[in-house]
Amino acid sequence: MADNSAGSHARSWNxxxxxxxxxxxxxxxINAVGIMAILSAYFANSWVILAALVVLLLAANYIYFARxxxxxxxxxxxxxxxxxxxxxTMGYTAYVAFTNYGTGHAGSMQQAVDAALxxxxxxxxxxxxxxxxxxxxxxxxGFAINDGGEVKVGTEDQPMAVIxxxxxxxxxxxxxxxxxxxxxxxxxxxDQAFADQVLGLRVSMSEDADDGSVRTREGTRGxxxxxxxxxDEGSQTLTNxxxxxxxxxxxxxxxxxxxxxxxxTGWYVNVGFxxxxxxxxxxxxxxxxxxVTLWTFAFAILSVLISFGxxxxxxxxxxxxxxxxxxxIRTLLILPYAFPAFMSALLWRGMLNPEFxxxxxxxxxxxxxxxxxxxxxxxxxxxxxxxxLSYPYWFLVCxxxxxxxxxxxxEAATLDGAGRFQRFKSVVLPLLLVSTAPLAISSFAFSFNxxxxxxxxxxxxxxxPGNANRLGATDLLISAIYKISGVSGGVADYGLASALSIxxxxxIGAISAVAFRQTRKLEEF
Amino acid sequence: MSTEFSPNRSSARTRxxxxxxGWKYPLAAVLIFYATFPLVYVLSAxxxxxxxxxxxxxxxxxxxxxxxxxxxxxxxWTWFLNTIIVAGASSIGAVLMGAAAAYAFSRFRFSGRRFSxxxxxxxxxxxxxxxFVAVFLLLLGLGEVIPALGIxxxxxxxxxxxxxxxxxxxxxxxxxxxxxxxxxxxxAKIDGASHAxxxxxxxxxxxxPILAVVALLAFISAFGDFxxxxxxxxxxxxxxxxxxxxxxxxNQLTSRWGLFAAGVVLAALPILILFLALQRYIVGGLTAGSxxx
Numbered sequence: 001m002a003d004n005s006a007g008s009h010a011r012s013w014n015x016x017x018x019x020x021x022x023x024x025x026x027x028x029x030i031n032a033v034g035i036m037a038i039l040s041a042y043f044a045n046s047w048v049i050l051a052a053l054v055v056l057l058l059a060a061n062y063i064y065f066a067r068x069x070x071x072x073x074x075x076x077x078x079x080x081x082x083x084x085x086x087x088x089t090m091g092y093t094a095y096v097a098f099t100n101y102g103t104g105h106a107g108s109m110q111q112a113v114d115a116a117l118x119x120x121x122x123x124x125x126x127x128x129x130x131x132x133x134x135x136x137x138x139x140x141x142g143f144a145i146n147d148g149g150e151v152k153v154g155t156e157d158q159p160m161a162v163i164x165x166x167x168x169x170x171x172x173x174x175x176x177x178x179x180x181x182x183x184x185x186x187x188x189x190x191d192q193a194f195a196d197q198v199l200g201l202r203v204s205m206s207e208d209a210d211d212g213s214v215r216t217r218e219g220t221r222g223x224x225x226x227x228x229x230x231x232d233e234g235s236q237t238l239t240n241x242x243x244x245x246x247x248x249x250x251x252x253x254x255x256x257x258x259x260x261x262x263x264x265t266g267w268y269v270n271v272g273f274x275x276x277x278x279x280x281x282x283x284x285x286x287x288x289x290x291x292v293t294l295w296t297f298a299f300a301i302l303s304v305l306i307s308f309g310x311x312x313x314x315x316x317x318x319x320x321x322x323x324x325x326x327x328x329i330r331t332l333l334i335l336p337y338a339f340p341a342f343m344s345a346l347l348w349r350g351m352l353n354p355e356f357x358x359x360x361x362x363x364x365x366x367x368x369x370x371x372x373x374x375x376x377x378x379x380x381x382x383x384x385x386x387x388x389l390s391y392p393y394w395f396l397v398c399x400x401x402x403x404x405x406x407x408x409x410x411e412a413a414t415l416d417g418a419g420r421f422q423r424f425k426s427v428v429l430p431l432l433l434v435s436t437a438p439l440a441i442s443s444f445a446f447s448f449n450x451x452x453x454x455x456x457x458x459x460x461x462x463x464x465p466g467n468a469n470r471l472g473a474t475d476l477l478i479s480a481i482y483k484i485s486g487v488s489g490g491v492a493d494y495g496l497a498s499a500l501s502i503x504x505x506x507x508i509g510a511i512s513a514v515a516f517r518q519t520r521k522l523e524e525f
Numbered sequence: 526m527s528t529e530f531s532p533n534r535s536s537a538r539t540r541x542x543x544x545x546x547g548w549k550y551p552l553a554a555v556l557i558f559y560a561t562f563p564l565v566y567v568l569s570a571x572x573x574x575x576x577x578x579x580x581x582x583x584x585x586x587x588x589x590x591x592x593x594x595x596x597x598x599x600x601x602w603t604w605f606l607n608t609i610i611v612a613g614a615s616s617i618g619a620v621l622m623g624a625a626a627a628y629a630f631s632r633f634r635f636s637g638r639r640f641s642x643x644x645x646x647x648x649x650x651x652x653x654x655x656x657f658v659a660v661f662l663l664l665l666g667l668g669e670v671i672p673a674l675g676i677x678x679x680x681x682x683x684x685x686x687x688x689x690x691x692x693x694x695x696x697x698x699x700x701x702x703x704x705x706x707x708x709x710x711x712x713a714k715i716d717g718a719s720h721a722x723x724x725x726x727x728x729x730x731x732x733x734p735i736l737a738v739v740a741l742l743a744f745i746s747a748f749g750d751f752x753x754x755x756x757x758x759x760x761x762x763x764x765x766x767x768x769x770x771x772x773x774x775x776n777q778l779t780s781r782w783g784l785f786a787a788g789v790v791l792a793a794l795p796i797l798i799l800f801l802a803l804q805r806y807i808v809g810g811l812t813a814g815s816x817x818x
Contacts, residue, residue: 019719019721019722019725037670037671040670040671041670041671044669044670046666046669046670049666049667049670070633070635070720071629071633071635071638072629073629074625074626074628074629074633074724075625075626075629075641077621077622077625078622078623078625078626078687078690078691078695079691081622081684081687081688081690081691082648082688082690082691082692084663084684084688085653085660085663085684085685085687085688085689086648086651086653086656086688086689086692087648088659088663089653089656089659089660089663089688090651090656090659092656092659092662092663093655093656093658093659096658096659096662101662314556317549317552317553318549318553320546320549322545322546323546323549323550323553329553329557331801332557332560332561333556333557333560334560334804335560335561335564335797336560336561336563336564337800338796338797338800338801338804339564339793339796339797340745340748340749340792340793340796341749342749342751342767342770342771343770343789343792343793344563346770346771346774346785346789347563347566347567347789348563349774350578350774350782350785351563351566353578355579356577356578356579356582357578358566358581358582361582362582388559388560388563392560445650445652446652449652449654449655451654451751451752452749452750452751452752452767455751455752455771456751456771456774459775478654478655478752481655481657481658482657482752485657485658485661487657487658487661487756488755488756494658494662497658498658498659501655501656501658501659504655505651505655508650508651508652508655509650509651512647512650515650
């Protein structure tokens, strides 16, 4: 370490200790928030998050109070965010890619058992329905029911028991219960978390499990329910007491019955390379995905080539000192780039509308051309819009590159008798390509993942007929992943989506590796 | 200018001027039309009181502020404010964290420095958006512990954007920090300045142009992000402009067109002006490898 003044707060320089006070205050806030978060992780039984929080908080205190870790004082905040929200998420993507995480496989085995028990619940025959009130005692909630004029109260752990001194009308719910506070119904509607807690509460009618447990759907009436399934932890099986079917755990994360049926709720397990092979071989999936992949490459490559060509052409045209008003022309020509991209895409979506859009109206005499509804026209439109958005980037880059071309080389070429075209082909273009190639590669990677343009313009459509995930002709891999993942609702398949993300990672990684060599950026350090 | 008109110009000179320079003016007009007609069209549509897609084809047929006034009956201003909060906070955070990291890499020599720079260079090549499924699942888990960092929280979205800040900006700033002579630090150190004082009072003012560029690029990229904002912000009062305006256009394209156009004009104008004002710096940043969203 070259720096040896670490931690000296140099009060002589302007003689201020303000910085130290600010640091103390900031650290106090961070520690307070951190400890609160650690406590709530403890109460939520989230051990991984708890461990991460403890490590991060201890590291923060060490870094900002020890005198040694000087560079880390500056790097730490950025690194925390980088590790949690970028490095971790990449690693987690790789992990999920090898599981069947998704709808029907969304939690642990224990959660699947709990869900199965709840799904197997049936009202206890002949038990009827009781007027009910939700009651509270500090943090604990319970049910108070009117059982033929007798008030019974119970909680999750305490079965229903008669309580003396409660007030109740003949057929209504209990109105006052000693030691318990009646929760007003309005609170159920206002507080979603509380409502979920009430809906999830089961209070046993008695010590005998066959009497069932009271549950409520709306907070005013309670009905005893009994699950038709029983869980045997020793043999890891669920048994349906009505039909006698025994469900046992499979290695695919499901409960399969001995009659061949499968319970809807499973848990997620490692499935090896299943997701990857499904992407390539599953008949319903492989063909659209192949089309999407080809289009993604085509879109990215053509976007870069055409925008580069257009931008370079403009740059050559207007990189001429004899033209007046070059500044104004230049500013007007880069306007599409200064305009927020998502708005442009939405704008073009309206302009390309077949019935009312101005493109048909102005340029095609009102012909109802379905720019975004026919497969190839939609692809062409997506490319056109993306070029319109991005050529100014290349216009700017190429103008800069043209202006920094060595004048003596051009002069030498002219003296050697090279014509204008010859000069362009043999001198200007090669020099330009050398300086812009790295940018072309990052631009390719950017187009490859340009979710915004595609989703805003066409949502990936026109959709392939009969495709369950609504994949379409203009879908890029990233928008296909979005649809398959189900993060926006619908059937979720996080496993397959993550596997496809890994494939995109590999493509981008390979391309970046090429760029890496090209630019030899590493040697600049 | 060599092409100054003069009364006694020869016709040969005129012909030469036309063949070399003059033809570029009409061409420029065509190209400028290509570049700007959608923008002129949206400006015109925003003033069209009928507000539907079909009625907006006639340019500037009427000038009315009806669409702008009607925006206050929608959630537009809520989304606008949300966008400012999210993009502003992630922009400030990105500048502070990026500048601190660039300062450390530029001024301190520590073990692991080269390795850190290399790793950062590799990490930043993988855009965060590809891992959005994992981001979604991470926030689902975090939300159970810290609701403020769960799904449907603006704070969570800001935190996710900040996750990409170090990778995207450090290199841009690192180069600029290196161009500030180290003698400045050293003489201040001799005068008794601490590293924090050097950073905040000496270096930061000197590198303010790059801070402005990074702030603007981070702001624009958060402003324009759609995929992360869409999956994280689920309830309408939390949406950003990108999510909200997408919803307008995808659901009621033809009837909400006037509103959309007015919203576009209002939201894009500040960005457009900032971008053009800082153009010179941004182009420098772009050619250094960052790509605007």
